[in-house]
Amino acid sequence: MKSNNTVLVALFAALIVVMSLIPPVPLPGIPVPITLQTLGAMLAGAMLGPGRGALACLLYLVLAAIGLPVLPGGRGGMGAFFGPTGGFLVGLVAGAWVTGLLARRLAGRAERFWPALAGYAVACVVGGIVVVYAFGVPWLATVTKMGLAKAAMAVAVFIPGDLIKAALAAWVAARVERVWPMLGR
Numbered sequence: 001m002k003s004n005n006t007v008l009v010a011l012f013a014a015l016i017v018v019m020s021l022i023p024p025v026p027l028p029g030i031p032v033p034i035t036l037q038t039l040g041a042m043l044a045g046a047m048l049g050p051g052r053g054a055l056a057c058l059l060y061l062v063l064a065a066i067g068l069p070v071l072p073g074g075r076g077g078m079g080a081f082f083g084p085t086g087g088f089l090v091g092l093v094a095g096a097w098v099t100g101l102l103a104r105r106l107a108g109r110a111e112r113f114w115p116a117l118a119g120y121a122v123a124c125v126v127g128g129i130v131v132v133y134a135f136g137v138p139w140l141a142t143v144t145k146m147g148l149a150k151a152a153m154a155v156a157v158f159i160p161g162d163l164i165k166a167a168l169a170a171w172v173a174a175r176v177e178r179v180w181p182m183l184g185r
Contacts, residue, residue: 008048012056016040016092017063017070024072030154031084031144032136034161035072041092042128042169045099046107046120047176053096061089087139091132099127103173113174120170128169129162 001009019040024033040060045053060070069076071089081089106119133155141151 005052009052009055009059012040012044012048012053013059013063016044016057016060020060020070020072021074022072027157030157032088032140032155032158033072034158036165037072037088037092038095038128038132038162039165039169041096041132042099042124042166043172045096045101045127046103046123046169046173048100049104050097050100053100054093057092057096061093064089082143084140084143085136086143088132088136090139091135094135095127095129095132097127098131099123102126107174107177113178116177117170117174120173121166124166124169124173125163128166129159 016037019036022036024035026033041053041057044056047053048056063070064076064080065078067077071080080086100123102123103120106122107116108119110116110119137151137155138148140146140155141148144151146154
């Protein structure tokens with residue numbers, strides 16, 4: 001890996017750490033709080049592409065696994081991966097990869113701002129929401145023993161906020177790409 005790629009991966013991992021340390025907002029009756037981690041994963045995938053975006057999320061998870069307090073609420077350690085949010089954490093890596101892959105295919109080919117923005121938005125929704133939930137919801141259902149349908153209904157309250165995060169990530173990625181192209185690298 002070239003040194004500029006290493007720097008970008010580390011920079012986006014640090015960005016995810018900063019977003020994770022913004023105090024989480026707990027919701028009554030649901031063991032998963034509102035955080036900005038998925039925004040960081042969407043930005044990493046959309047701006048860095050599939051490989052580097054996934055590596056940034058993986059580096060973030062490695063920092064958490066070795067015990068650094070980088071997870072929401074200042075948590076860290078392997079225990080976080082076995083709790084109700086463990087599937088969502090693992091889903092960040094796959095979500096960033098899918099976001100990056102779709103961003104390259106949909107937004108990377110667009111020559112105008114609005115089609116690029118739409119491509120980034122689709123990439124962020126599919127990778128940052130659908131894929132992350134595909135990992136997180138079954139894990140939440142298994143750990144809490146609440147059943148898959150009930151777990152899906154429980155996390156449905158997060159969808160409006162996640163759609164706002166996807167729109168924000170798409171807008172930032174499209175604006176940055178116009179002045180500092182990174183997807184082609």
